[in-house]
Each structure stands twice: as C-alpha cells, then as structure tokens.
Amino acid sequence: MNKRVLILGASGEIGRATALKLVAKGYEVGLQYNANESAVSSLRKEIPSHQYSGDFQADLSTNEGIVTFLDTLEMEWDAVIFAGGQMWTGIFQDMHPEDMDALYNVHVKAVWMTTKHVLPYMIHQKAGSIILVSSIFGIEGASLEVAYSSVKGAQNSFVKGLAKEVAPSGIRVNAVAPGLIDTKMNAHLTKDELTALAEEIPMGRAGKAEEVSDAIDFLINGRSSYITGQIIQINGGWA
Known part of the structure; x- marks a missing residue:
C-alpha cells in the first residue's frame, strides 16, 4: 500500500510542487487549502485517482477553523x-x-494541533515523518517581518524539541527554511x-518552488533515515 501524505497549504506553489513530486514517487496525497479552491481543483486533475486521498478546506487562522478541520480529518x-x-x-x-x-494560529497552533492529531497513528506504526516549511526569517529575523519571524522561529524550536521526543517511536521531524523563493508570497x-x-544572494537569483520540494522529498524518504531535528536551509547561500 502506498504511503499517505497530508499536505497543508497545498494551494501554494511549494505545496503544489511537493504534491506533484510525491505523487510521481508513488505516494498518496491529501490536500488542505483555505481560500484558493481553483488552485486545488487544478492540482487534483494532475493526481491519479488511486493516489488521491481527498481535499480539506479549512481556515487555520482561527481556533474554530483548526477544530473544525481536525473534526473531519482522519488520523x-x-x-x-x-x-x-x-x-x-x-x-x-x-x-x-x-x-x-x-499568524500564531496558522504557523504555530495549527502545527501543534494537527501533529497531536496524527501522532498516535505514527507511534502505533513505529514510523512517520513530519516536515515543516519554515523560513530564513525564523533563523535570521527580519525588519518589517517581526511577528512572522517569531512564528517561524517557534516552528524551528518545535522541530528540534519534538524530534527528540518521538525519535524512539521511529518518527522523524525536520524542517526546510527557504530564503527568497519565486512564489506569490513575494508578490508585494x-x-x-x-x-x-x-544581488545579495551568492547564487544571484531567487529559488524555485521545485527546489524546495526536492528537499522535502529527500527528508520524507529513506535516504534521510538518520536525519531528524534539522532545519535545512534552502537559500542560495543568502544569510
């Protein structure tokens, strides 16, 4: 049976690239999104039916939205x-x-609550992988992005702490921390x-969503079986 992967934020460029990459590797995927139903509908057309584990509309920016999401989500x-x-x-x-x-609900509480929801199954299976898409700002901090830097820093600490707690149960927890990536998030x-x-980036360009999804693909499979509690920076040397 194919492994099942839940992707939160599947309507964004990194979520989409990750979904398509994992489907190509034989995984089944479930897709969470908030408002961009058209993006998920488009993505769904590229996923074979036997690899599609459903989509879940949920506004994770509110406590009520998180609770409603988890009430309908299998474990x-x-x-x-x-x-x-x-x-x-x-x-x-x-x-x-x-x-x-x-910001707190989307990047911290939804992560805590969803992880708590799925951990019992992973612990029973003695296997599992939890991966967060953090940010360079969670490591370096950024002016005019103070609160965003804060919640991304919280994600990084969550990864390091939880990785130690669940490693004896065969579960790995990691994050990728992208730098400047060519996505709609930078449309402002x-x-x-x-x-x-x-020009500040040694590689001289923004990264691509597919380059972030390559790292996620690496962290989710057996090639990274001895890697946990890590924040993998994907930033073209920008720091």
Whole structure:
C-alpha cells in the first residue's frame, strides 16, 4: 500500500510542487487549502485517482477553523507536511492583535494541533515523518517581518524539541527554511526590490518552488533515515 501524505497549504506553489513530486514517487496525497479552491481543483486533475486521498478546506487562522478541520480529518497519515503560508508585512507597532492571532494560529497552533492529531497513528506504526516549511526569517529575523519571524522561529524550536521526543517511536521531524523563493508570497515586492534582493544572494537569483520540494522529498524518504531535528536551509547561500 502506498504511503499517505497530508499536505497543508497545498494551494501554494511549494505545496503544489511537493504534491506533484510525491505523487510521481508513488505516494498518496491529501490536500488542505483555505481560500484558493481553483488552485486545488487544478492540482487534483494532475493526481491519479488511486493516489488521491481527498481535499480539506479549512481556515487555520482561527481556533474554530483548526477544530473544525481536525473534526473531519482522519488520523491515519504516514507523513504530514506543513507548507501553509501567511505573512504580515509592516512596522510592528502597527500590527493589530487579530493579525498576531492569525499568524500564531496558522504557523504555530495549527502545527501543534494537527501533529497531536496524527501522532498516535505514527507511534502505533513505529514510523512517520513530519516536515515543516519554515523560513530564513525564523533563523535570521527580519525588519518589517517581526511577528512572522517569531512564528517561524517557534516552528524551528518545535522541530528540534519534538524530534527528540518521538525519535524512539521511529518518527522523524525536520524542517526546510527557504530564503527568497519565486512564489506569490513575494508578490508585494517590486521588481526593483526583487532585483536588489537577488544581488545579495551568492547564487544571484531567487529559488524555485521545485527546489524546495526536492528537499522535502529527500527528508520524507529513506535516504534521510538518520536525519531528524534539522532545519535545512534552502537559500542560495543568502544569510
């Protein structure tokens, strides 16, 4: 039987690239998304029916949305990938509490709650993989991205702590920390701003979603069987 992988944030470019890569490797995939139903519908057409484990619409920016999602989600997943993305850009003093709550829920509480939901099955199986898509900002921090840097830093600490706790049960926990990646999340940047950022990167360009999904593919399979608790940076040398 094919291994089943749940991908949160499947409507984004990294989520989509990861889903297609894993399907090509023989995995079955389930897809969570929030508002972009058309992107998931398009992705669904590229997945053979016998490798499709359903899609799940859920707004994970609220506590109610997280609870509703988990009420409908089965527990039997061999791996979970947290690829959902939500940012808030601006001066920290201008940030409203509801914006803070949304970032916390999407990037921290939804990760905690979903992981808690799927762990019993993985522990019973004595196998499993949990992978987070973090960010360079969770390591380096960023002006005008203070709260986002904070929740991504929390993800990195979660990976390191949980990896130690569940390793005796055969479960591995890792993260990838992308730098500048060519996705819609950077659509707020002007062409000149993107060019200036690319000039700071030793490899001289933004990364591609497929390059992030390559690392996720590596972390989910047996080639990385002795790797856990790690934050793999995918940033073209930008630090």
